Amino acid sequence: KAGVTQTPRYLIKTRGQQVTLSCSPISGHRSVSWYQQTPGQGLQFLFEYFSETQRNKGNFPGRFSGRQFSNSRSEMNVSTLELGDSALYLCASRPGSGNQETQYFGPGTRLLVL
Amino acid sequence: AQSVTQLGSHVSVSEGALVLLRCNYSSSVPPYLFWYVQYPNQGLQLLLKYTSAATLVKGINGFEAEFKKSETSFHLTKPSAHMSDAAEYFCAVSRYGNNRLAFGKGNQVVVIP
Numbered sequence: 001k002a003g004v005t006q007t008p009r010y011l012i013k014t015r016g017q018q019v020t021l022s023c024s025p026i027s028g029h030r031s032v033s034w035y036q037q038t039p040g041q042g043l044q045f046l047f048e049y050f051s052e053t054q055r056n057k058g059n060f061p062g063r064f065s066g067r068q069f070s071n072s073r074s075e076m077n078v079s080t081l082e083l084g085d086s087a088l089y090l091c092a093s094r095p096g097s098g099n100q101e102t103q104y105f106g107p108g109t110r111l112l113v114l
Numbered sequence: 115a116q117s118v119t120q121l122g123s124h125v126s127v128s129e130g131a132l133v134l135l136r137c138n139y140s141s142s143v144p145p146y147l148f149w150y151v152q153y154p155n156q157g158l159q160l161l162l163k164y165t166s167a168a169t170l171v172k173g174i175n176g177f178e179a180e181f182k183k184s185e186t187s188f189h190l191t192k193p194s195a196h197m198s199d200a201a202e203y204f205c206a207v208s209r210y211g212n213n214r215l216a217f218g219k220g221n222q223v224v225v226i227p
Contacts, residue, residue, distance in 0.1 A: 033213070043217035050213075058214065090157055092158075100146045100208075103160075105150075108157050
């Protein structure tokens with residue numbers, strides 16, 4: 001099976017712009033989670049989607065949003081970009097909703113905000 | 115609330131020596147525990163996980179970890195370090211009713227020839 005894919009891999013934006021990142025989960029996986037990774041804060045949970053419904057949300061401002069489509073693909077959007085949004089954004093998928101299930105990570109999208 | 119503590123952001127180990135990365139968790143209920151590895155410019159790859167079956171868990175690439183409830187620990191070990199083990203390692207925890215993974219700060223492992 002193909003792994004989790006994320007597009008684009010690299011992105012440069014300027015402050016105030018918005019950005020949309022895409023994630024395609026492993027075939028058959030219905031849950032997609034998003035994480036932000038920065039040198040200072042480490043890996044932080046953004047949100048999780050399961051069967052097109054947001055099930056859990058981390059402690060991020062409303063500028064961060066996401067959605068999931070019927071084919072389980074997911075997008076996350078960041079509006080009004082700030083310098084501090086520069087990070088590696090990781091997407092992870094798993095088959096269902098069990099906490100013991102392994103989350104499989106994609107290679108990430110590296111966002112640089114200038 | 116659940117949290118994970120990994121001490122020592124950078125760990126240097128000689129090639130062929132024991133690799134020991136410490137992870138302590140705080141959780142009000144028994145958690146599920148994971149170790150992930152991240153190579154440069156890549157995502158996270160699962161090394162092993164504890165899901166309340168055996169307390170000694172064997173993973174990929176010769177790594178293993180032991181769950182000790184009394185010490186709230188899940189330390190990662192490998193008997194003999196290889197140059198290819200140079201990477202960043204993350205301990206993570208999730209628990210029933212909470213679908214998110216909470217990660218430790220990570221250990222950057224450097225293998226010295």
